[in-house]
Amino acid sequence: MSSTDHFDDPMWPPGTVRLQEEHTSNEIILQPQPSQDPNDPLNWSNKLKYLNFGLAALYALIVFALIDAATPTWDPMHEELGYSYDDLNNSYAAGCAGLALGAVALIPFAHKYGRRPIYLFSCAIQFGVCIWSARQKTVADLILVNIFSCFLGALAETIVQMTIADMIFVNQRALMNSLYFWSTRIGASLTPLAAGYVTVDQGWRWVWWWLTIIFGALIIVMFFGYEETKFVPPATEGIALDHCSTLENNTTKDGKDIKDPEVGRVKVADETTRYATKISIDPTIPRKSYLKRLALTTSSPGSLNDLLRHCYQPFQILFTIPGVLYMSLLYGGMMVTNNILVTTVSTYMTQEPYNFSPDQIGLMSLAPFIGSTLGTLICGPVSDWSIVYLTKRNKGIYEPEMRLWLIIVFATFLPVGMILLGVGLEKGWTWPILAVCYALCSFGIAPAGTLSLTYITDAYTQIVGDAMVGVTFIRNLCSTIMIFAKTPWIAGIGLQNTFIMIGVILASILFGNGFLVYYGKYFRYKYRATYQKYAMKQFEPRVNFS
Numbered sequence: 001m002s003s004t005d006h007f008d009d010p011m012w013p014p015g016t017v018r019l020q021e022e023h024t025s026n027e028i029i030l031q032p033q034p035s036q037d038p039n040d041p042l043n044w045s046n047k048l049k050y051l052n053f054g055l056a057a058l059y060a061l062i063v064f065a066l067i068d069a070a071t072p073t074w075d076p077m078h079e080e081l082g083y084s085y086d087d088l089n090n091s092y093a094a095g096c097a098g099l100a101l102g103a104v105a106l107i108p109f110a111h112k113y114g115r116r117p118i119y120l121f122s123c124a125i126q127f128g129v130c131i132w133s134a135r136q137k138t139v140a141d142l143i144l145v146n147i148f149s150c151f152l153g154a155l156a157e158t159i160v161q162m163t164i165a166d167m168i169f170v171n172q173r174a175l176m177n178s179l180y181f182w183s184t185r186i187g188a189s190l191t192p193l194a195a196g197y198v199t200v201d202q203g204w205r206w207v208w209w210w211l212t213i214i215f216g217a218l219i220i221v222m223f224f225g226y227e228e229t230k231f232v233p234p235a236t237e238g239i240a241l242d243h244c245s246t247l248e249n250n251t252t253k254d255g256k257d258i259k260d261p262e263v264g265r266v267k268v269a270d271e272t273t274r275y276a277t278k279i280s281i282d283p284t285i286p287r288k289s290y291l292k293r294l295a296l297t298t299s300s301p302g303s304l305n306d307l308l309r310h311c312y313q314p315f316q317i318l319f320t321i322p323g324v325l326y327m328s329l330l331y332g333g334m335m336v337t338n339n340i341l342v343t344t345v346s347t348y349m350t351q352e353p354y355n356f357s358p359d360q361i362g363l364m365s366l367a368p369f370i371g372s373t374l375g376t377l378i379c380g381p382v383s384d385w386s387i388v389y390l391t392k393r394n395k396g397i398y399e400p401e402m403r404l405w406l407i408i409v410f411a412t413f414l415p416v417g418m419i420l421l422g423v424g425l426e427k428g429w430t431w432p433i434l435a436v437c438y439a440l441c442s443f444g445i446a447p448a449g450t451l452s453l454t455y456i457t458d459a460y461t462q463i464v465g466d467a468m469v470g471v472t473f474i475r476n477l478c479s480t481i482m483i484f485a486k487t488p489w490i491a492g493i494g495l496q497n498t499f500i501m502i503g504v505i506l507a508s509i510l511f512g513n514g515f516l517v518y519y520g521k522y523f524r525y526k527y528r529a530t531y532q533k534y535a536m537k538q539f540e541p542r543v544n545f546s
Contacts, residue, residue, distance in 0.1 A: 008528075010522075010525045013521060013524035013525035013528050014459070014460070014462075014524055014528055014531050014532070014535075015399070015400045015458055015459035015460065015461070015524050016397060016398070016399055016400075016521065016524070017029075017031040017032075017170065017397070017398050018031075018275060018396055018397055018398070019031060019170065019171060019387075019388070019391045019396060019397070019398040020388075020391055020392060020396035021275070021396055026392075027277040028169075028171050028277065028388070029275040029276070029277055029396075030042075030169050030275070030276050030277060030278075030279070031169060031170040031171075031398070032169070032170075032461065033275065033276055034276065034279055035233055036280055036281055036282035036285070037231075037233060037234075037281075037282065037285050038281050038282075038285055038286075038287045039231065039285070039287060039288055040231050040233070041166045041167035041229045041231055042166075042167055042169070042231075042279075043279050043281060044167060048227070049167050049168065051225065052163065052167065052226055052227060052229060053163065053164065053167075053168070053176060053179075053180075055221065055222055055225050055226045056119070056159075056160045056163045056180075056226070057160065057179060057180050057183040058183070058218070058221075059119055059123070059156060059160070059218065059222065060156040060160050060180060060183050060184050060187065061183040061184065061186050061187040062187060062211075062214055062215065062218055063122075063126070063152075063153045063155075063156040063187065064153070064156065064183075064184045064185075064186075064187030064188045064191070065187040065188075065191035065211065065214075066126060066129075066130065066149050066153065066211055066215075067095065067099075067149060067150055067153050067187075067188070068187065068188040068189075068191050068192060068342065069191045069192065069195045069207050069208075069211060070088075070091075070092075070146075070195075070207075071192050071195075071342055071343070071346035071361065072192050072195045072196035072199050072207075072346070072358040072359070072361050072362045073195060073199050073204035073207055073358065074088045074346060074347075074350075075350055075357075075358055076199055076203075076204045076358065077142075077204055080204075081136075081137065081138075083139060083142060085347060086487070087139050087142065088142075089343060089347070089483065089486075089487060090143070090484070091139075091142045091143045091146045092146065092339070092343060092483055093479075093480050093483035093484050094143050094146050094147050094480075095146035095147060095149065095150035096150065096339065096476050096479035096480040096483055097147070097150075097476070097477075097480045098146065098147040098148065098149070098150035098151035098153075098154070098476075099150040099151070099153060099154045099157070099472065099475075099476035099479070100154070100472070100473050100475075100476035100477045100479075100480060101151060101154070101473075102150065102151035102152060102153065102154025102155060103154040103155060103157065103158045103468070103469045103472045103473065104311055104314065104469055104473060105151075105311065106118060106122070106152075106154070106155055107155070107158050107159065107162075107310065107314075107465055107466075107468075107469050108307050108308070108309075108310035108311055109307070110155075110159055110162060110230075110465065111300075111307075111310050111465055111538065111539045112299065112300055112302065112306070112307050112310075112539055113297040113298065113299050113300075114228045114230040114297055114298035114299070115159055115162060115163055115166070115228060115229055115230055116226060116227070116228045116295075116296070116297075116298070117296055117297050118155060118159060119155075119159065119222050119226060120219065120222055120223060120296075122152045122153075122155050123215055123218050123219045123222060124219060125148070125152050126149060126152050126153070126215055127212060127215040127216055127219060129145055129148050129149045129152070130149075130208050130209075130211045130212040130215055131208075131212050132144075132145050132148075133145045133149070133208040133211075134205045134206075134207075134208035134209045134212065135205075150476075154472055154476070156184070157468070157471075157472045157475070158465065158468040158469055158471075158472050159465075160180050161177075161180075161453055161456070161457055161464055161465075161468045162229075162464060162465045162468070163229050164176050164177065164180070164457060165457050165461055165464045165465075166229035166230060166231065167229050170398065170458055171384055171387065171388060172384060173384075173454050173457055173458060174379070174380050174381075174383035174384045174387075174403065174450065174451065174454045175380040175381055175383075175384050176380075177380065177450050177451075177453045177454045177457070178376040178377070178379055178380025178381075178383075178446075178450045179376070179380065180453075181372075181376050181446060181449050181450045181453070182372065182373060182376040182377070182446075185368070185369060185372035185373070185376070185442070185446070186369065188338065188342070188368075189365045189366070189368045189369035189372065189442075190365060190366075190369055191365075192342075192346075192361065192362045192364075192365040193362040193363060193365045193366060193369075194362065195207045195358075195362060196357075196358045196359035196360070196361055196362020196363065197359050197362060198210060199358040199359070200357065200358055200359045204358075223294070224294070227293045227294070228293065228295065228298045230298050232298070232300055232539075300539035302539060306539070309537065310465075310466060310469075313466050313534060313537065314466045314467070314469035314470040314473065315470060315473075316534070317463060317466050317467055317470055317530075317534055318467075318470030318471075318473075318474065320527065320530050321460070321467075321523075321527050321530060321531060322523045322527065323455070323456075323459055323460070323516065323520060323523050323524065324456060324460060324467045324470060324471070325470075325474075326512070326516055327452045327453075327455055327456050327471060328470055328471040328473075328474040328475065329474065329509060330407075330448055330452045330509055330510070330512075330513070331448075331449060331452040331453065331471055331475055332471070332474045332475035332476075332477075332478045332479075333448075333478070333505075333506055333509045333510075334414075334445045334448050334449040334452070335449070335475045335476075335479060336475070336478045336479050336482050337414065337418065337441065337445060337502070337506060338368075338442075338445060339479045339482065339483060340482060340483075340486060340502065341368070341421070341438065341441060343483065343486070344425070344486075344495075345361070345364055345438065346361055348425050348495070349361060349364065349425075349431070349434075353428050354431060356431075364431070364434075364435060364438065366435075367435040367436070367438040367439040367442070368438055368439060368441070368442035369442075370439050370442075371438070371439035371440060371441065371442030371443035371444075371445075371446070372442040372443070372445065372446045374443055374446075375410070375442065375443045375444070375445065375446025375447055375450075376446045376447075376450055378447075379406055379410065379446060379447035379450055379451065380450060382406060383403055383406050383450075383451060383454065386402065386405070386406065387402045387403065390402045399520075399521055400455050400458040400459035400520065400524075401455075401516065401517050401520040401521060403451045403454055403455050403458065404451065404455060404513045404516055404517045404520070405517065406447055406451060407447055407448050407451050407452070407510065407513045408510070408511065408513050408514060408517075409447075410443075410444055410446075410447040410448070411444070411448075411507065411510035411511050411513070412444070412507075413440055413441075413443050413444030414440075414441055414443075414444025414445055414448070414503075414506055414507075414510065415444075415503035415504065415506045415507040415510070416440065416444075416503070417437050417438070417439075417440030417441035417442075417443070417444060418441055418499055418502055418503040418506060419499055419500050419503040420437040420440070421434060421437040421438060421441060421499060422495055422496045422497075422498065422499020422500060422502075422503075423496050423499070423500075424437055425495055425496075425499075426494060426495045426496035427496075444510075448510060453468075456468065456471065459520070459524060460531060462531075462535035462538060463531065463534045463535055463538065465538075466534065466538075486498070
């Protein structure tokens with residue numbers, strides 16, 4: 001079977017790969033198949049991969065810490081600077097708008113110049129934003145620091161997935177994504193706890209001074225520790241780009257159909273191919289020196305138009321590939337829920353009958369941290385184990401939809417927790433019961449958040465950067481709308497009824513995964529040419545991989 005035939009086979013749409021040889025062994029086939037170049041991040045030692053991933057996850061943790069540190073400082077800022085709670089709520093919504101736009105504007109540079117300079121650039125700017133936050137005096141300062149911190153912070157929701165796709169094999173991705181998601185929850189959940197105590201003991205401005213110090217240290221660690229994971233094979237560098245500007249609907253400049261699998265299609269191994277189950281390095285290819293691996297940029301050839309294309313291409317992908325659109329709604333729903341919970345608890349539990357102080361508001365964040373920790377540590381390893389089991393039952397063939405069963409298993413926890421929390425706040429239930437409900441919500445959020453990211457990475461590996469920009473945009477657009485709408489919504493029908501409605505909406509989204517389990521492969525096959533077109537428009541596609 002030729003590559004081209006394989007591409008048009010409904011049994012092998014993009015994302016479907018062989019993870020085990022049928023009836024031969026239990027060895028896991030490496031997907032994507034690595035090159036023999038020691039500089040290929042897929043070939044790095046586990047130690048180096050884990051170091052790079054650990055730094056990327058640390059970056060995400062600190063970025064989310066900056067975004068979510070503010071809520072315990074709201075009450076003292078209200079008293080000292082006269083910020084109204086509407087101003088504080090609107091500043092949070094303005095930050096969500098910054099999150100929606102940041103990845104659209106900045107991720108194209110990660111495609112063109114590599115991941116490393118974008119990590120370093122964003123750390124440096126957010127270092128300055130932390131200083132600005134510590135010195136703020138006006139509502140304009142409040143809104144602008146939220147916009148800038150979130151505009152840069154949007155990178156943490158996209159670039160880490162690019163890093164994972166660069167160097168992690170399919171059968172390890174759920175664990176990596178769960179650890180990434182866990183790091184964001186540490187930043188989002190434990191930072192308010194620490195910020196509450198800092199606010200009480202040192203004053204609210206010191207929350208931002210401590211973050212300034214942390215970002216300063218992060219810049220140094222990332223500069224000397226994080227190596228570029230973007231890989232441009234020397235033998236193919238520039239090939240895909242020479243053709244991608246002429247690829248439109250799989251045709252060349254003269255309008256003829258492209259048949260050459262090295263040019264017009266991402267080459268897919270056929271059933272006669274021997275798959276690599278172990279990394280094999282060509283000893284004649286030299287490993288780059290440490291100093292070269294710390295180069296500030298790893299640029300791909302291409303014009304300004306090629307760079308700008310990545311600003312609008314995510315939206316084309318979002319609305320032409322159903323799997324990406326659905327996962328953006330699923331992931332967006334999870335993150336919107338987290339924003340609603342954080343702002344609601346920070347507002348309502350400072351009032352009667354609770355009258356929580358900033359440090360007590362911070363302590364409430366322990367509940368979602370415990371819930372998300374349990375959820376992520378369970379779902380990541382279980383997902384990677386389950387896909388190996390399901391793959392074996394499927395004659396060695398892996399389908400990304402195998403990831404989605406676990407979301408359905410956990411689907412009841414979030415809506416139940418959401419409804420109980422809304423009822424509890426309305427009825428004045430004691431805070432330990434509310435903490436359990438809060439933890440239940442986070443326990444339900446974690447599997448859906450983790451596995452939706454993993455599904456996109458597995459099913460649409462070669463366009464994961466653009467796909468995640470679209471996902472991030474939808475997630476933060478929904479957050480912006482919801483944060484602005486939440487106050488009048490609650491005023492209109494009450495907190496309890498608002499949370500019940502949100503719980504019902506979330507349940508329908510979560511159980512909607514059953515539809516994608518059944519039709520996901522059909523969608524990947526039906527829109528394979530669309531995926532292929534956008535894959536070939538990347539700066540550095542792995543042209544010989546599925």
